[in-house]
Amino acid sequence: MDPVSSPPPYARSFRPRRRGLSPERAAIYRRLAPRWSLDVEGPLLDFEQVFGRAAPVVFDIGFGGGEGLIDMAEARLEECVIGVEIHTPGVAKVLDAVEAGGWNHVRLVEADALDFLPRVPFGSLAGVRIWFPDPWLKNKQQHRRLVRPQVVAALTDRLRVGGVLHVATDIDEYARHTEKVVAGEERLQGGAIPRPEWRPVTRFERRGLAAGRTPTDLWYERLP
Ligand SMILES: C[S@@+](CC[C@H](N)C(=O)[O-])C[C@H]1O[C@@H](n2cnc3c(N)ncnc32)[C@H](O)[C@@H]1O
Numbered sequence: 001m002d003p004v005s006s007p008p009p010y011a012r013s014f015r016p017r018r019r020g021l022s023p024e025r026a027a028i029y030r031r032l033a034p035r036w037s038l039d040v041e042g043p044l045l046d047f048e049q050v051f052g053r054a055a056p057v058v059f060d061i062g063f064g065g066g067e068g069l070i071d072m073a074e075a076r077l078e079e080c081v082i083g084v085e086i087h088t089p090g091v092a093k094v095l096d097a098v099e100a101g102g103w104n105h106v107r108l109v110e111a112d113a114l115d116f117l118p119r120v121p122f123g124s125l126a127g128v129r130i131w132f133p134d135p136w137l138k139n140k141q142q143h144r145r146l147v148r149p150q151v152v153a154a155l156t157d158r159l160r161v162g163g164v165l166h167v168a169t170d171i172d173e174y175a176r177h178t179e180k181v182v183a184g185e186e187r188l189q190g191g192a193i194p195r196p197e198w199r200p201v202t203r204f205e206r207r208g209l210a211a212g213r214t215p216t217d218l219w220y221e222r223l224p
Contacts, residue, residue: 012112013146014062014086014134025092032095033110038082038119040111045119051080051105056126059158060084061113061133061146064204066094068131071200073097073106079126080105084113114151120158127164128155132204132215135171147178149185156187159222164190167218168199170208175216182220190220 021029038045047057060083063069069083070093083106085091091110098106109116136144147167155165165188167178175192182188195217205215 011144013144017087019089021092028096029092036098038107038109040109040116044121055080058127059125060129064090066090068200068202070097082107084109117154122157123160125158125163129166131168135174147181149181152181152185156185161222161224163222165220168215170213170215178218187223188220189223193217193219
């Protein structure tokens with residue numbers, strides 16, 4: 001059975017954050033969310049149908065304020081991206097960029113990525129991005145970490161051969177934790193790489209750099 005389709009509640013990997021939208025953003029959100037969002041629940045998706053073309057599809061889990069997703073979408077028009085985030089202001093910001101750019105290669109899901117995964121076909125993703133995941137440092141909170149064996153297994157199921165799981169974190173302990181978890185997934189191979197120049201600097205990374213932390217990029221490819 002698919003590990004993440006076992007019935008909730010599984011541990012949520014995010015802190016619910018309540019921040020309202022400005023009246024303008026709220027209007028953008030109301031107008032654009034129905035057009036560019038995918039329902040969290042429903043039948044298995046056919047990405048060619050969703051995007052109207054055959055293209056590599058990347059899954060961006062927890063895009064936060066959206067800066068990284070927007071920069072990547074602008075730089076890689078040939079790639080389709082499904083961004084998942086539970087923080088509405090970030091969703092609204094990306095919707096605004098989608099409209100401004102006249103893009104048809106971005107879709108959003110405003111939900112827990114784990115609730116959406118059952119809609120993603122096995123072997124369908126060219127990449128999964130987990131950039132600066134919430135670290136959940138306290139012992140009794142660590143079960144909430146997004147990078148955990150069942151989630152990595154479920155994401156690996158959905159990567160195509162040669163597809164990439166890219167985790168970036170500036171918490172050394174989370175980097176070591178990720179290495180340990182991924183070592184248990186024999187279909188993934190890789191490890192730390194130099195920080196890719198093309199990875200946009202987001203607010204979270206900037207904050208870490210200001211606090212003297214150095215990001216680690218972990219890059220794993222799905223084996224046949
Ligand atoms: C520390 S922020 C990093 C945001 C962004 N990736 C960046 O680099 O700026 C982590 C984000 O992941 C989101 N998140 C955590 N778990 C999630 C999940 N299971 N599904 C969707 N979003 C999630 C949180 O809401 C939060 O916005």
